[in-house]
Amino acid sequence: xxxxxxxxxxxxxxxxxxAVIKCTYSDSASNYFPWYKQELGKGPQLIxxxxxxxxxxxxxxxxxxxNKTAKHxxxxxxxxxxxxxxxxFCAASKNYGQNFVFGPGTRLSVLP
Amino acid sequence: xxxxxxSPTHLIKTRGQQVTLRCSSQSGHNTVSWYQQALxxxxxxxxxxxxxxxxxxxxxxxxxxxxxxxxxxxxxNVNALELDDSALYLCASSNGQExxxxxxxxxxxxxxx
Numbered sequence: 001x002x003x004x005x006x007x008x009x010x011x012x013x014x015x016x017x018x019a020v021i022k023c024t025y026s027d028s029a030s031n032y033f034p035w036y037k038q039e040l041g042k043g044p045q046l047i048x049x050x051x052x053x054x055x056x057x058x059x060x061x062x063x064x065x066x067n068k069t070a071k072h073x074x075x076x077x078x079x080x081x082x083x084x085x086x087x088x089f090c091a092a093s094k095n096y097g098q099n100f101v102f103g104p105g106t107r108l109s110v111l112p
Numbered sequence: 113x114x115x116x117x118x119s120p121t122h123l124i125k126t127r128g129q130q131v132t133l134r135c136s137s138q139s140g141h142n143t144v145s146w147y148q149q150a151l152x153x154x155x156x157x158x159x160x161x162x163x164x165x166x167x168x169x170x171x172x173x174x175x176x177x178x179x180x181x182x183x184x185x186x187x188x189n190v191n192a193l194e195l196d197d198s199a200l201y202l203c204a205s206s207n208g209q210e211x212x213x214x215x216x217x218x219x220x221x222x223x224x225x
Binding site: 004044046049099102 | 170
């Protein structure tokens with residue numbers, strides 16, 4: 001079955017710097033890759049997603065890139081702010097609407 | 113529009129007992145998935161319901177069962193609770209269209225003692 005790895009497990013950046021989180025997946029049939037942000041005591045919140053027919057997607061300070069050949073995708077956050085501090089999860093799915101396989105998460109701390 | 117609501121927020125049960133967790137989907141959503149999130153880990157897929165039928169299941173034993181009702185609300189039932197069942201249980205709903213994505217509830221924290 002699908003296996004998603006995520007690195008780093010923890011990341012500390014200074015406010016205003018960029019943060020990059022990387023994920024790899026094992027199943028070449030996966031074609032949908034969402035990123036979720038989870039704050040303490042809350043459920044995961046979708047922040048951006050990308051489909052396999054797209055190489056990059058951007059939404060304001062957040063961007064995701066996908067390399068299908070290498071089977072990895074990355075989350076890029078620019079101009080980080082303290083409110084970006086949270087746990088971030090990547091996930092992969094073979095078909096939108098089917099179960100997601102989540103990575104183990106990255107705890108991002110943005111230091112003021 | 114309302115989001116996904118789960119109840120209860122916290123629950124303590126004794127090993128061997130049974131538990132029912134509830135989820136109200138976001139308005140207009142006909143698909144609901146349940147996930148188990150152990151402390152410090154990513155969510156793991158339990159199963160998914162679409163229009164009251166189970167249409168996908170993860171690697172969980174049969175003592176994990178579910179229901180989806182005509183109003184698309186859902187229940188997760190766990191029988192013969194084990195200590196390792198202690199986790200945050202998340203419900204996520206979707207209308208099945210790609211553009212909207214899945215909306216997660218805040219979860220039910222289950223502690224088995």
